[in-house]
Amino acid sequence: MDKTGIVGWGSYVPRFRIKIEEIARIWGRDALPILEGLGVDEKAIAGSDEDTITMSVEAGRTAILRAGINPVKISALFIGSESHPYAVNPSSTVVSEALGFSSAFGNTFKEKTIFMGDLEFACKAGSAGMQICHAFVKSNEIEYGMAIGADTAQGKPGDALEYTAGSGAAAFILGKDPVAELEGTYSFGTDTSDFWRNEGKKYPNHGARFTGEPAYFKHVTNATKGLMEKLSLGIDDFDKVVFHTPNAKFPLRAAKILGFDASKLKEGLVVPKIGNTYSGASLIGLASVLDSAKPGERILVTSYGSGSGSDSFSFMITNKILQAQKLGKKTIDYINNKKYVDYGTYVKLRGKLLRE
Amino acid sequence: MTRVGIVAVGQSKFGELWEHSLRDLAVDAGNAVFKDLDTQTKGNITKKNIEGLFVGNMGAGSMAKxxxxxxxxxxxxxxxxxxAVRCEGACSSGALAFRHAFHTIKSGEMDVAMVLGIEKMTDIDSNHxxxxLMEAGDFEWESLAGLTFTGLYALMARRHMKEFGTTRNQLSLISVNNHKNGVKNPYAQFRGEITIEDVEKSTLIADPLRTLDCSPITDGAASVIIASEEFIKKNKLDNVAWILSSSAATDRIGFFNRRSIVELDATKLAVKRVIEKDRVNMKNIGVTEVHDCFSINELVALEDLGFCEKGKGGKFIEQGEIKLDGQIPTNTTGGLKxxxxxxxxxxxxxxxDITKQIRGDSLNQLKNVNQGLALNIGGIGTTSVIHVLGKD
Amino acid sequence: MLSVPVFWRMNKEKYKMIGKKCLDCGLVIFPNRKNCPSCDSQKLEEFGLSGKGKIYSDTIIRVAPDGFEAPYITALIKLEEGPMIVGEITGVDIEDVEKNPQGLVDKEVSITFRKIMLNENGLRVYGLKFLLE
Structure with missing residues (x-):
């Protein structure tokens, strides 16, 4: 049977940054313990003309470029986000139109199947989209499908989340003849409300330390173990590892619990420089790993979405990746292109000012 | 075909007229023009002689509902x-209404017609x-791209500066001259002199254009009554400004679709018709009113009309040629600014204001003016309308 | 207040720069027209533009119309296929641009996809903007 998996990938991180010290200064907090506790130096902020839709388009364009395919061949699009710009009115239709899935010239009226949906499962909605696209491809329902994880993450002003909630997106095209074969996926979920945002509310609430042991760690480790068991793989079979990054400390501790060497997390651990991009987080981590992965390397990705659940994936890098790596902007290019702003500019850019 | 002359003029105060409604402005201009008609014709001709009305207005629908x-x-x-009819051609609506009235009389359909240009702009928020105003541009590709009219003229100014070395100082001199000429004008919105420094310290609106490069948002109305030569002679009217030429041209609606953005083809085409069709000798023009909605537009207009060479407008202004004692006195009563x-x-x-210079009753009366030219521009050279008036 | 179809019918042009090419004289037309502005032909076919071009003139809009938030940079962009269009330049700092009296003239740009404006009834209008190369 043909190999299936990722055929193209792309990430996007907006250029504005705010330093953790700047946020701490506003709230009269000592920055050092926060920096040490989170392991995050600064976070990325979307510009006032950016949102989940525009960042998805940016990441999607790079993915198409790397896949080297006509976008008209893409017949599924699932966008996972906690910050779809509209409560009702999909992001996926706009993104599909902008990326040219309908026809080469975007003829809206030309009939063609496109399976679309906006997904929400806290920070793991993007990885859920990958599973859906993969299933469509494996069942030969479609030739290519795109999954995107994107967020302009919300954090209540002054809340602990504000120090990490960042903006970014990553897009993956699933199909045959991949650059990274998807060897298997495993999901684990339970009813564990550690983080939530009610309909109509601007900012989420969370269970503070409850988000750790019974939530993040339990689900990330169980999903990862489940995957390894399913595929008969052990920790030594993986060259690189990506875990969801609410901060830089949680994924490292999860790795320790499971027995992975911390060095395997290095390439995917972009959180210290861009913050927690929620649905984008584990996927931007994966994109960052793919930017420099070598053929024959095996990559483990485990996302985490509050509420709670984790999706775990194993990818085997193929020779095809070398060509794709030469195209498009890499995650590190976006991370390095930055402009620092103060807290006042940050609240203006993110629309946190009440003006009515 | 008959000749046509302007027999009476009148206007309302121009300014932010909070107490005046759209219709109040019309009445003020109407009363003023009828009063002048009474004076000029010694009571022989009245509003009862008027056979048609041509209203020039751009945006009462949007701005006054x-x-x-x-x-x-x-x-x-x-x-x-x-x-009665309303004529619309953005900022050139007034001159277009005048032109239609002129043609109607020329055709023999009427002997006496009234033209009234009007705009009430302060009844809606200034951002609206x-x-x-952007309705005068390309809605789909300029307005929806966030462009403003100041922005359009700023694009022109920046390019003119790049191509011809036009300076900030030269643009400033235009506003300074217009304010100086407007000091005595009782109808003017701003009657204070300004300095180059004032212009260059004023707030940037669309780089490089600043507040004092821009004409203001104004309420006002202006009216003239025109009549056929037969009517004028029959009634022995002698203080008449004759319409020697009426010319109009258009260009593509989008500024992005123009052959050039530093010269306006519509103006060049209109002035060509003035010279070739109506046989006007531009050397005889002793006074001009040009459309200084933004300083750069006055400069470009002077070039396009041929008062100076293309690209030399800045120098021409620097040499004082637009002043009351210059080669071509321009906007002698204050201009749009x-x-x-x-x-x-x-x-x-x-x-x-050209009529008054011809008749001899301008507040800044020039000596020996036989002919005067008015250039009214809609949009950004999207419509250009030229009229030449003369003593005979 | 503008309703949805105003924006919706331009999606193809404003999302992806799909223009036209005249089958008679070869002129690339963007924004779209039904007749060729050069030879008046009605035989036009869809043509995708690259979205690359060069800034011909630019300004910083500091007083914005309703629906937009100043300051922002708006430019005339000469596209590599020939047509000129108006577009906002995003991803640059006003502080850097305003220092230069020449603005961004002659700088190379390429298309990006951004939020253009917010309609009064909360509709988010998306479309093309440009980034410096």
Whole structure:
């Protein structure tokens, strides 16, 4: 049977940054313990003309470029986000139109199947989209499908989340003849409300330390173990590892619990420089790993979405990746292109000012 | 075909006229023009002689929620019953209304017609005024891209600076001259002199254009009454400004679709018709009113009209050639910058001020003026309308 | 207040720069027209533009119309296929641009996809903007 998996990938991180010290200064907090506790130096902020839709388009364009395919061949699009710009009115239709899935010239009226949906499962909605696209491809329902994880993450002003909630997106095209074969996926979920945002509310609430042991760690480790068991793989079979990054400390501790060497997390651990991009987080981590992965390397990705659940994936890098790596902007290019702003500019850019 | 002359002129005050409604402005201009008619004809001709009304207005629908100005104005100025129409060509609406009136008389259809240009701009928020004015541009590809009219002229200014070395100082001199000329004008919105420093310290609106490069948002109305040569002779009217040429041209609606953005083809085409069709000798023009909605536009207009070479407008202004004692006295009563720019009224107001120079009763009266030219521009050279008036 | 179809019918042009090419004289047309502005032909076919071009003139809009938030940079962009269009330049700092009296003239740009404006009834209008190369 043909190999299936990722055929193209792309990430996007907006250029504005705010330093953790700047946020701490506003709230009269000592920055050092926060920096040490989170392991995050600064976070990325979307510009006032950016949102989940525009960042998805940016990441999607790079993915198409790397896949080297006509976008008209893409017949599924699932966008996972906690910050779809509209409560009702999909992001996926706009993104599909902008990326040219309908026809080469975007003829809206030309009939063609496109399976679309906006997904929400806290920070793991993007990885859920990958599973859906993969299933469509494996069942030969479609030739290519795109999954995107994107967020302009919300954090209540002054809340602990504000120090990490960042903006970014990553897009993956699933199909045959991949650059990274998807060897298997495993999901684990339970009813564990550690983080939530009610309909109509601007900012989420969370269970503070409850988000750790019974939530993040339990689900990330169980999903990862489940995957390894399913595929008969052990920790030594993986060259690189990506875990969801609410901060830089949680994924490292999860790795320790499971027995992975911390060095395997290095390439995917972009959180210290861009913050927690929620649905984008584990996927931007994966994109960052793919930017420099070598053929024959095996990559483990485990996302985490509050509420709670984790999706775990194993990818085997193929020779095809070398060509794709030469195209498009890499995650590190976006991370390095930055402009620092103060807290006042940050609240203006993110629309946190009440003006009515 | 008959010749046509301007027999009476009148205008309202120009400014932010909070107590005046759209219709109040029409009445003020109407009363003023009828008063002048009475004076000029020694009571022999009255509003009863008027056979048609041509209203110049750009945006009463958007800015005053009132369309159908033909009826409204005829009703309120007291000439109900005459055929009346509103002419629209953005900021050149006034001159276009005048041109239609001129043609109607020339055709023999009427002997006496009234033209009234009007705009009420302060009844909506100023940011909505920007949207309304942008209706003169390309809605889909300029307005929806966030462009404003100041922005359009800024694009012109930046390019003119790049291509011809036009300077900030040269642009400033235009506003300084217009304010100086407007000091004595009782109708003007701004009657204070300004300095180059004032212009260059004023707030940036769209780089490189600053507040004092821009004409203001203004309420106002202006009116003239024109008549056929037969009527004028029969009634022995002698203080008449004759219409020697009426010319108009258009260009593509989008500024992005122009052959050039540093010269306006519509103006060049219109002036060519003035010279070739109506045989006007530009050397005889002793005074001009040009459309200084933004300083750069006055400079470009002087070049396009041929008063100076293309690209040399800045130098021409620097040499003082637009001053009252210069080669071509320009906007002798203050221009759009000082008098104000009630969009649909401006084209008519320009003709009033040229008429007064011809008649000899201008507040800044020049000596030996036989012919004067008015250039009224809609959009950004999207429509250019030129009229030449003369003593005989 | 503008309703949805105003924006919706331009999606193809404003999302992806799909223009036209005249089958008679070869002129690339963007924004779209039904007749060729050069030879008046009605035989036009869809043509995708690259979205690359060069800034011909630019300004910083500091007083914005309703629906937009100043300051922002708006430019005339000469596209590599020939047509000129108006577009906002995003991803640059006003502080850097305003220092230069020449603005961004002659700088190379390429298309990006951004939020253009917010309609009064909360509709988010998306479309093309440009980034410096």
């Amino acid at each position: 009132q369309s159908h100005l033909g009826s409204l104005v005829s009703d309120y100025v007291g000439i109900t019953g005459v055929p 005024v920007l949207n309304a 000082s008098i104000g720019h009630p969009v649909g009224a401006t084209g008519v107001r320009q003709l009033i």
